[in-house]
Amino acid sequence: MKSKRVPRAVREQQMLDAAVLTFARRGYRAASMDEIAEVAGVSKPLVYLYLNSKEELFSAVIRRERAALVAAVTAAVQPGEAADRQLWSGLRGFFAHTAEHPAGWAVLHQQARTHGEPFAVEVADMRAEIVAFVTELIGMAAKEAGCVGELAEREVAGLAHALVGAAESLAEWANTRTDEGPSGDQEHPTAKDAAATMMNFAWTGLGHLMGGERWTPGGAGGEGGRG
Template sequence: MGGVKSKRVPRAVREQQMMDAAVLTFARRGYRAASMDEIAEVAGVSKPLVYLYLNSKEELFTAVIQREAAALVAAVRGAVEQGAAADRQLWSGLKGFFAHTAEHPEGWAVLHQQARTHGEPFALEVAAMRAEIIEFVTGLIGAAAREAGCDESLAEREVSGLAHALVGSAESLAEWANARPEDARPSAKETAATLMNFAWTGLGPLMGGERWAPGG
């Protein structure tokens, strides 16, 4: 009798294993210092197999960015409580964002630290992800403005800017949370509450027509 043949790993599964290894390596070593040899070793495959499946290091990094960006956008969209009050929708979306970045710190590091600092085409991939999230948040804030009976001038002048500010704040807060010691790291709920306390307490009066103005 012949020996039992080992079960062949499907190509799609093998690719994901190699991309998982690439995420870990890029996050820990940085794009320039990471090597295909190291990625292959972490994945438990040969270096030629990595090249066969994923071509060049640049193409591998691009594929990693695209995968991690799509997962983050899906997490935010999927977390929002559809049909809830505007503040509840924003709160749930933020919880989804912070939960995902906390559960996938290496993926977040690749998006927020590595991809944005190594020029085109990597920065463009992240910019596209941010634009999609900002558009989504713009819709949530716009809905909040309409829910509060705000005049149309707020939506026209400020909603997009507020969305940019909120997304930028969320990104900075996620980096802060992930960098804290594990025993002092806030939960996704706590981090989302921090941002809601900062943002929504200001947005609330704004939706009611209040404006800050410099004195003198």
């Protein structure tokens, strides 16, 4: 190993990179500071010197991965565009980022929510931020479609939660499939595929919903009795 001096900020990012991989692979509790130091190529005391404790390291990882994900989604969106295009761009940014950073996504989606308050709150805040953004876009789209008041506020909020849950689930599924091997990537959907699936799934439905077209249980033969 070279003993060349590496600036503190660079070393810290190397440690966080190693921590993301280790937390994603082992889970928060089973991950050891020994392994993180080894993956980072530094000594364990240096990890403690820079990041204090496993708890603080985990917190730093969550904050960094949260910021990176939100930045990726935000950067993908052009604020001036039509709501459906903004959502498309945001979804594509989301799926591209989660596919490129599967360990970061695993830490945010699986690990961070499950090990107590300070970590779970960070992810809940991020999710609330994203849900608020999507709620705004759906509201904008409703306005653009000229149906103000038609979609009740509660329904818009419900739709936003449904959309975010759908995207999370799809990202998790897409990343699980990449486990088949990095070379066999004809097997896993690309960010564009995933975003297109979501838009086809949600947006055409939403579009017709805004146009006043609704699915009703009566549509296929009446509710109950009339069989």
